Amino acid sequence: MTPAEEKLLIERCKQGDQAAFDKLIRAYERRVYNLAYRLSGNYDEANDISVDAFLRVFQAIRLFRGDANFSTWLFRIVTNVYLDRRKRMKNRQHLSLEEYIELEENSVARQVEDPSPGPQATIEQTERWEKLQEAINALPDYQRAMIVLYHTEGLSYEEIAQVMSLNIGTVKSRLNRARLLLREKLEPIKELFGS
Template sequence: MNAEEDLIAKSRNGDIAAFEELISRYERKIYTVAYRFMGNHDDASDVAQEALIRAYHAIKTFRGDSSFYTWLYHIVANIARDELRKRNRNQTTSLDAPVLNDEGDMFRQLADHVMTPDRVYEEKEFQQYLQSLIDALPVEYRLVLVMREIQGFAYEEIAAHLHCSLGTVKSRLSRARQILRTKITSDRELAEERARRLPERKVSGKG
């Protein structure tokens, strides 16, 4: 039995000190997961705190079928999902300025190795724009997108966490990507059209 297994065994027997030591190894990860879903410090802290409370009361049910971290993640994800659905709104999720290619894969767009001040500003603006699009996704789509693209979970793991079929996970992820691609394309075309009209307005103004 390794150190973690020993702490788990003691925690299951009601040893509070052992549980606190066990959880201290994962507190930062728990908060990070919560923040990815909730998008701000206050909500992430609330979700993380609730997850710790639930974990303490449920530790006796942990059988070791998965890693302890996976078990904790499941608790955090469920709390965040329920909270988002209850509020019927979404929060901001940071994706470090990713974009979608034609295949629907997410990747970081690095046009230059050296970022000029103007480029940094543009990247920041685009990140905020993309975040607003993700915020507008239905909760079910956003959860799958975050778990797959941000947390890197396999489709099977997402299905288990969200209690849905593998087909549903793939369908929701595909739909989320399509919504983002469509909106980005539409907004880009609108921006280009407005840019083309600017010279016309200037000429008209002079006349």
């Protein structure tokens, strides 16, 4: 979708066009869900965060003025939903690495998209991503948000500054500290990352 098409779609959403909103959701739902998953480290919570975020978008789309990119505005909402939930659920921990989803007749392990071939490579990579996600989960909430926005969503420092209402200098220094802390947490399993 080009920026002009997206702008038109957003205008239709503001008019209450449900078909346009459906299309806008389809364009962003996977990124939103991934961001929510990387932030929360939990599939069910990622689902709840995504739904809450899109509901907030639906309620507030008329207030979107287009000063920032829609994606930046959307990620800000997702991040805020995550941080709000963290504040409320401070004492609840979801650190299980094996997540299952229920289907009608049986339960299956959720699959992580992985383009590399070979069962051994798949096992090693799956373990690597799980450990990395586990290390991300152990970061303080704001550092976790910065790491995810920069590395998995590819936002620039400026966009992260907009999402988190901080100046760029603060974003850069905090992100550097977050990376160093993450590296420290990965030190015991550094062999997984090719040391």
